[in-house]
Amino acid sequence: MDPAGDRWGVPTWSWGQAPAHLLTRAQLRDRGLCPGGQPVAGQILWRSRRAARDGWTRAAYLYDVRLAKPRRPATPAQLRALAKALAARRTCPRCGRDAGYVLPQRIGACLTCADPWELGRA
Template sequence: MPGRSLVRFFDPVGARYGIPTWPWRMAPEHLATRRQLAARGLRPGGQDIAGQVLWRSRRYGAPGGVRAAYLYDIRLALPKRIPTGAQRAALAKALAARRTCPECGRDAGYVLPRRLGTCLDCAEIWGVAS
């Protein structure tokens, strides 16, 4: 029955689920998920969840086979914050540290595996990688 889940998840008042709920792709235009806000250059900005979208899923770990996406009001969203030059420099330095091998001191070009603690070449030399 294709329309059964539409009726099951349609609760715009919030009587059944506690917050307004809509089936997949049926939420009002002024509500958006975090990803949809980010695509528009916005962020929730501390506002409460305005509703949710529910849909059936066979994905492992979905309780009861139902997944949810929380919705936020676009009208209350704020613009994304832009990092300062110092914040960008600190982030670049931290990411470079994750790629730098403590044994040979070179940038491996990838994040070093935590279980090895070195680049793959050094781990192979020491007989750790296998």
């Protein structure tokens, strides 16, 4: 732990040791907030096998909830664009139907249109 920030340049805590007023972006988002341009107020460091290539250390940056701002709601145009993009991921290019699920990238078609060799069932 380095609450003064001498070693890493920003105050650093272990998992679960940070002050209650410092939250990650995900925690802010869950409360309907965003950092709002404020600088990083601290970080949490922990060891992870997933980050083995960079010394086994992962970081979560923390922001002061007292300086956070409300998130802006998505505009109707943004919501329409998102709906269109998600529909394109569900639409089979072979038969043109909405499959009701995101198409597997390795097959590139719905499971009805895919031949057995693509599915590995031959």
